[in-house]
Amino acid sequence: MTRDGWLAAHPYLQPVADVHALVEAAAAEAFVPVAPIPNWEDYADDFRAGVPLLHSSNAAIDLGRLEDAVLSLIQKLTSPPLPRTLAEQCQILEAELRGVRAAPSVAEAGVPTWDSFSPTNPGLFRYVVWAVLVRFLSPVVSAFDGWRNEEHWLRNYCPTCGEAPAMAQLVGKDPGRLRKLSCGRCKTRWRYRRTGCPFCDAQDEHRLAVVAIEGEGGLRIDYCETCRGYLKTYDGEGSESLMLADWTSIHLDLIARNRGLKRLAASLYDL
Ligand SMILES: [Zn+2]
Ligand SMILES: [Zn+2]
Numbered sequence: 001m002t003r004d005g006w007l008a009a010h011p012y013l014q015p016v017a018d019v020h021a022l023v024e025a026a027a028a029e030a031f032v033p034v035a036p037i038p039n040w041e042d043y044a045d046d047f048r049a050g051v052p053l054l055h056s057s058n059a060a061i062d063l064g065r066l067e068d069a070v071l072s073l074i075q076k077l078t079s080p081p082l083p084r085t086l087a088e089q090c091q092i093l094e095a096e097l098r099g100v101r102a103a104p105s106v107a108e109a110g111v112p113t114w115d116s117f118s119p120t121n122p123g124l125f126r127y128v129v130w131a132v133l134v135r136f137l138s139p140v141v142s143a144f145d146g147w148r149n150e151e152h153w154l155r156n157y158c159p160t161c162g163e164a165p166a167m168a169q170l171v172g173k174d175p176g177r178l179r180k181l182s183c184g185r186c187k188t189r190w191r192y193r194r195t196g197c198p199f200c201d202a203q204d205e206h207r208l209a210v211v212a213i214e215g216e217g218g219l220r221i222d223y224c225e226t227c228r229g230y231l232k233t234y235d236g237e238g239s240e241s242l243m244l245a246d247w248t249s250i251h252l253d254l255i256a257r258n259r260g261l262k263r264l265a266a267s268l269y270d271l
Helices: 003-009 011-029 040-048 063-076 084-100 122-147 247-258
Strands: 104-107 111-114 167-171 178-182 189-192 209-212 219-223 230-235
Touching: 003 011, 011 063, 011 122, 011 247, 063 084, 063 122, 084 122, 219 247, 230 247
Parallel strands: 167 230
Antiparallel strands: 104 111, 167 178, 178 189, 209 219, 219 230
């Protein structure tokens, strides 16, 4: 499945696709430093204890280095061709950020923020920070995938950044089928138990209920009858970058919400 084919079948996603493409293009132009690859042996004990990489002082990844890149991206977004309301919100955000920039710090779940910074539009701020963060971390995420022993994680939060999963993917063929969880923030994919709810303690043979959706390229909604948490799940392989991108399946979030289900990962589209 290609991006264009997907948009032709889901024309209502076009405005989201346009904004996404504009922000990606601006982020590609912004100067984003690249995180150094940590010394894995220094981090190994924390990994076994369940500490995500970005939360480990032994991995020493300094997110404070992203502040300039975040501000630079916001500046790029303050002018057209971004839709006018969004460009105006970026102007407000830029002014707010400059106001608190005197006191930079790193806080809250390893995401760079500024002391007592509570922007008018936190969803927009998060979206911009994530666009920068994913570029900063990309080589680390690849190297971490190569180093990590998945059997020693199997946790319900991202081994890289600690975020709850935004989506899941089923890979391989039975009897060896695996479920992977996908982070909406840093794009790490990690292995999880095949059955059980990643959001609550309903484990073991407990199976999630499924909302199958016709003609959605293998996408479906898995949800837990105990906690009502849901995961959009891609039952397929080969189109991961499109099908696990989160924005490409925002219509499934609406279906889930209309059924009274809860999304437990932060959504970029709170903005
Ligand atoms: Zn992550
Ligand atoms: Zn649950």
